[in-house]
Amino acid sequence: MELSEEIFLKEQEALKIAKLLANDLRLQILCLLQENGAATVTEIMTALHAEQSRVSHQLSALREYQMISATREGRTITYALTDPHMMELLQDLLDHANHVRLHRNHNDI
Numbered sequence: 001m002e003l004s005e006e007i008f009l010k011e012q013e014a015l016k017i018a019k020l021l022a023n024d025l026r027l028q029i030l031c032l033l034q035e036n037g038a039a040t041v042t043e044i045m046t047a048l049h050a051e052q053s054r055v056s057h058q059l060s061a062l063r064e065y066q067m068i069s070a071t072r073e074g075r076t077i078t079y080a081l082t083d084p085h086m087m088e089l090l091q092d093l094l095d096h097a098n099h100v101r102l103h104r105n106h107n108d109i
Contacts, residue, residue, distance in 0.1 A: 020065055021093070025050060026058045030081060030090055033068060038080035 003011065021027055028048050033039060039047070044055050059079055062068045069082045081087055 017065060017067075020061060020067070023058065023061075025054060026062060029055070029058055029062065029079075030067065030086075031094070033079060033081040034087065034090055038071075038078045040076055040078055044079070 021030075025048065029044055032044060032047055036043075041052060041055055041059065044050070044059075045052055048055070059068065059070075063070060063079075066083060067081070067086045068079050071078050071080070081090070
């Protein structure tokens, strides 16, 4: 039994997305944007105690995979989590992580 080419290509894209989400700063940025709606680089840097170059690099990676959007007003760029699929995926991931954490703590008793 083999994967069809269509499934294989989808799997490859899914793997790239999973790798993007496996980075702690990228995941923190996504969670921050989900919680606050939108934020500038400066706001993200301050909230996550991260350097501007690291934040900008991770924002670029997230934009490349259309996980976030950017809106420019004058010299200020505001980033937001606007893709409904990404919002749902992130919420499902966080819900599952919470479920695992609670289940793990319950088993430790």
